[in-house]
Amino acid sequence: MLINFEQIPETVIPHMRGGEGQVVSHMHVDGDNKIMKGFLAPGCTIGLHTHDTSSEVICIISGTGKVLYDGEYEPLSAGSVHYCPKGHAHSLINDSEEDLTFFAVVPEHGV
Amino acid sequence: MLINFEQIPETVIPHMRGGEGQVVSHMHVDGDNKIMKGFLAPGCTIGLHTHDTSSEVICIISGTGKVLYDGEYEPLSAGSVHYCPKGHAHSLINDSEEDLTFFAVVPEHGV
Numbered sequence: 171m172l173i174n175f176e177q178i179p180e181t182v183i184p185h186m187r188g189g190e191g192q193v194v195s196h197m198h199v200d201g202d203n204k205i206m207k208g209f210l211a212p213g214c215t216i217g218l219h220t221h222d223t224s225s226e227v228i229c230i231i232s233g234t235g236k237v238l239y240d241g242e243y244e245p246l247s248a249g250s251v252h253y254c255p256k257g258h259a260h261s262l263i264n265d266s267e268e269d270l271t272f273f274a275v276v277p278e279h280g281v
Numbered sequence: 282m283l284i285n286f287e288q289i290p291e292t293v294i295p296h297m298r299g300g301e302g303q304v305v306s307h308m309h310v311d312g313d314n315k316i317m318k319g320f321l322a323p324g325c326t327i328g329l330h331t332h333d334t335s336s337e338v339i340c341i342i343s344g345t346g347k348v349l350y351d352g353e354y355e356p357l358s359a360g361s362v363h364y365c366p367k368g369h370a371h372s373l374i375n376d377s378e379e380d381l382t383f384f385a386v387v388p389e390h391g392v
Contacts, residue, residue, distance in 0.1 A: 172355050173362040202336050202367050202390045225313055227386050229340070244283050251284040251384075256313050273362075275338050277388030279313045 173198050175207040188217030189261065204276040210235065210264040218261040221254055226276045228252045228262065233270035236263050246270075284309050286318040299328030300372065315387040321346065321375040329372040332365055337387045339363045339373065344381035347374050357381075 175196035186193045191214030197206040210216070210233075218238060228237070230250040237244045237252050239260045244252060254260040256279055264270040286307040297304045302325030308317040321327070321344075329349060339348070341361040348355045348363050350371045355363060365371040367390055375381040 171350060171364050173364050198364065200366060203338070203388065205338055205362070205364060225388070227314070227316055229384060239282060251316070253282050253284050253309065253316060255311060273340060275386045275388070277314065277336070277386070277390065279389060280391050
């Protein structure tokens with residue numbers, strides 16, 4: 171199936187995972203995957219969280235920022251691909267002056 | 282972790298899933314996910330296959346083509362996101378005159 175994010179109503183999540191500000195996302199969800207296009211305005215973050223039964227792949231579409239992954243910062247810019255395997259922890263941080271736009275897949279793998 | 286596809290040696294897969302020609306890919310693999318950047322030259326295809334325990338998300342980076350998904354053709358161009366949920370079948374077809382470049386995630390969900 172084709173996923174057209176523009177046809178999926180936006181969801182605004184304040185303080186996602188204890189982060190700053192809000193995340194705006196267009197998300198396709200089923201029992202196996204969350205597939206989303208998301209936006210973080212300057213200063214907004216997704217808080218640090220561990221993927222206990224899932225993982226996450228994030229592709230940066232536009233903007234710059236960083237992740238905190240297992241205690242180390244990784245820089246992000248358009249084209250960057252960040253992977254948080256199951257059992258690891260990360261956050262997503264827009265420390266820039268422009269919107270950070272990303273595509274993400276959160277697969278559920280089970281315990 | 283950051284995945285830099287340019288630092289991953291390319292894998293050439295002839296007749297992938299019974300398809301035409303070959304797929305060139307740079308792939309990060311663990312027990313939970315295959316994360317890849319792939320290229321299909323004009324006329325090349327990934328053959329029809331069913332995702333019995335996994336699923337697949339494909340984002341088109343450049344070029345045009347189509348998928349055959351559960352018996353229906355879906356057109357693809359840069360920015361298209363195709364999703365094949367677990368239990369469904371698809372193929373990927375480059376019926377254009379230029380390379381089709383894509384990013385894909387194949388998560389394993391178990392039975």
